[in-house]
Amino acid sequence: MSKIEHKEFKTDLQIKAIDILEFSIKLPQEDAGSPAHYNFNISVESRMNPIEKAVLVLVNIEVTSQDQKVVLATIKTGCQFWLSNFEDIIEIKAEETPFIPQTLLEVINSISISTTRGILYSNFKGTFLHATILPILDPKSFKQVV
Numbered sequence: 001m002s003k004i005e006h007k008e009f010k011t012d013l014q015i016k017a018i019d020i021l022e023f024s025i026k027l028p029q030e031d032a033g034s035p036a037h038y039n040f041n042i043s044v045e046s047r048m049n050p051i052e053k054a055v056l057v058l059v060n061i062e063v064t065s066q067d068q069k070v071v072l073a074t075i076k077t078g079c080q081f082w083l084s085n086f087e088d089i090i091e092i093k094a095e096e097t098p099f100i101p102q103t104l105l106e107v108i109n110s111i112s113i114s115t116t117r118g119i120l121y122s123n124f125k126g127t128f129l130h131a132t133i134l135p136i137l138d139p140k141s142f143k144q145v146v
Helices: 102-124
Strands: 002-006 009-025 039-049 054-064 071-083
Touching: 009 102, 039 102, 054 102, 071 102
Parallel strands: none
Antiparallel strands: 002 009, 009 071, 039 054, 054 071
16 A cells, blocks of 8 residues: 655555456558557546545557557556545535546556556567557646546
8 A cells, every 4th residue: 555645635545456448459451660650549537436435547548550540459447546535535526527636646647557558568468569668658748537
């Protein structure tokens, strides 16, 4: 269990689950170029579960050819995090988007993206995508989608 402290909040954070929700690889009919030139289309979404005191982070990645015309692989993962004092940190109001402190969002997004990077690397081993590695991303660059 990890403890996160920030001026906005203090909590114990624990990973409760890591799931591969979808995964596919498609061998291209034509040359897709070099792995160094592949594109990664990435989206990150958060879902709240106040009963379980949990936040689920869904990471969707699509690997495409350099011209983005050919989808080479897709993955969707889910990383579930437990927060010791969920109700004190996450603001959920009826018919409004839940509020997650930016610092916490950056931490759980970073962990989720890094975990997905490892899963991709493991699943690409022995395929034509073996040398394809998701680059390091700034978790601040993702906007909150809930």
